[in-house]
Amino acid sequence: MFEKSKLAFAEASRYIPGGVDSPVRAFGSVGGTPPFIERGEGAYLFDIDGNRYIDFVQSWGPLIFGHCDKDIEEAVIETAKKGLSFGAPTELETELAKEIVTLFDSIDKVRFVNSGTEAVMSALRLARGFTGKNDIVKFAGCYHGHSDSLLVQAGSGAATFGTPSSPGVPEDLTKHTLLATYNDLESVKKCFQESGDIACVIIEPIAGNMGLVPASEEFLEGLRELCNEHGALLIFDEVMSGFRATLTGAQGITQVKPDLVTLGKVIGGGMPVGAFGGRIDIMERLSPEGPVYQAGTLSGNPVAMAAGLASLRKLKHNPAIYVELGKKAKRLMKGFKAAADAEEIPLVTEVRGSMFGYFFSDKEVKNFDDALSSDTETFAKFHSGMLRRGIYLACSAFETGFISTAMTDEMIEEAIIAAYETMREIRG
Numbered sequence: 001m002f003e004k005s006k007l008a009f010a011e012a013s014r015y016i017p018g019g020v021d022s023p024v025r026a027f028g029s030v031g032g033t034p035p036f037i038e039r040g041e042g043a044y045l046f047d048i049d050g051n052r053y054i055d056f057v058q059s060w061g062p063l064i065f066g067h068c069d070k071d072i073e074e075a076v077i078e079t080a081k082k083g084l085s086f087g088a089p090t091e092l093e094t095e096l097a098k099e100i101v102t103l104f105d106s107i108d109k110v111r112f113v114n115s116g117t118e119a120v121m122s123a124l125r126l127a128r129g130f131t132g133k134n135d136i137v138k139f140a141g142c143y144h145g146h147s148d149s150l151l152v153q154a155g156s157g158a159a160t161f162g163t164p165s166s167p168g169v170p171e172d173l174t175k176h177t178l179l180a181t182y183n184d185l186e187s188v189k190k191c192f193q194e195s196g197d198i199a200c201v202i203i204e205p206i207a208g209n210m211g212l213v214p215a216s217e218e219f220l221e222g223l224r225e226l227c228n229e230h231g232a233l234l235i236f237d238e239v240m241s242g243f244r245a246t247l248t249g250a251q252g253i254t255q256v257k258p259d260l261v262t263l264g265k266v267i268g269g270g271m272p273v274g275a276f277g278g279r280i281d282i283m284e285r286l287s288p289e290g291p292v293y294q295a296g297t298l299s300g301n302p303v304a305m306a307a308g309l310a311s312l313r314k315l316k317h318n319p320a321i322y323v324e325l326g327k328k329a330k331r332l333m334k335g336f337k338a339a340a341d342a343e344e345i346p347l348v349t350e351v352r353g354s355m356f357g358y359f360f361s362d363k364e365v366k367n368f369d370d371a372l373s374s375d376t377e378t379f380a381k382f383h384s385g386m387l388r389r390g391i392y393l394a395c396s397a398f399e400t401g402f403i404s405t406a407m408t409d410e411m412i413e414e415a416i417i418a419a420y421e422t423m424r425e426i427r428g
């Protein structure tokens, strides 16, 4: 059923390293070759062999309204007709910035970039420039994009390929990156004992790149206190969870306020966009207002802004969307769990808004080590069985799944039935 895709993958691999432009897409951890996509429509993906899938990946998060949403499509087409890029200010940027600043208590000003990687890289520079300190604390299993100093124990892609850090990254750079354990405050205290030069602590407040692993409220409160005590900034990387877990991401769930926030994925509605924002006294340090340099030829691209604006406005005007998406996510996870139980296969599940995750494990997953101890072989079998049954799930045990507004209860039911069949097949 994947003949054309297999040929396309072989052809792609002749010209593109590994045949893909982002490693996890290559199916390395689940085996086989990836379906090549022809088009999307609502909740469905269609590959070049004519297979149809219910898409629980949604371009790894951005497509909260599914594929080809009419409002986003129209905004993109209308804007594109006026020119693709100017390298000069447009009102669209202000409009999108206003929406974000109004929604997030923690954001007084925001700057747009082209990817999540860029957003985080820039936020770190700003944190270092603002505090005059050099070290950063990150958590094992959290992914913050592929910039040099953050490519240390970086979850999904890196974990999947067994290269926790990468050749080409000088130790001189990563020596400034201190590694702590997710949901373990003591490990962060240790970092502050070891270094008096910590500029910031960066965290995915709802980790989505080691599978779905939320931070506990006490843990986030503890981080806030430690940062205050030591004059370090707290950065929430909400590139994935922003507009996904709730309208305001993790910040719709926790009482803890970060100093800086990074966004991406959903704010671009499927176009390449990232953003970072935060407290006014910090953001004012950014050039041209302040001395910390940051720039981008295509940043704030009008077509991308228009797509983001259309998405965010739809979300803002229909806050009940998150309740509906959350219900479907819970129903799906309950179904997967029941299917696993029926075959006595250990499975634990998690849901945050439209985000869902599952580990083939018999214990609760609280950090990266727990995630790594889950059964990835069974995951690979499950992934492949589901794919054959038309259910498109993330191709790594350390990724998060997503529900879109285009998904119906019938589709969730179809996925659950496929899960029962697949679990039975695995049990043999």
Ligand SMILES: *Cc1c(COP(=O)(O)O)cnc(C)c1O
Residues within 6 Å of the ligand: 114, 115, 116, 117, 118, 120, 143, 144, 145, 146, 204, 208, 209, 237, 238, 239, 240, 241, 264, 265, 274
């Ligand atoms: C996806 C992601 C990034 C990187 O964003 P890109 O657009 O892929 O560069 C950074 N942080 C988190 C939490 C992410 O999920």
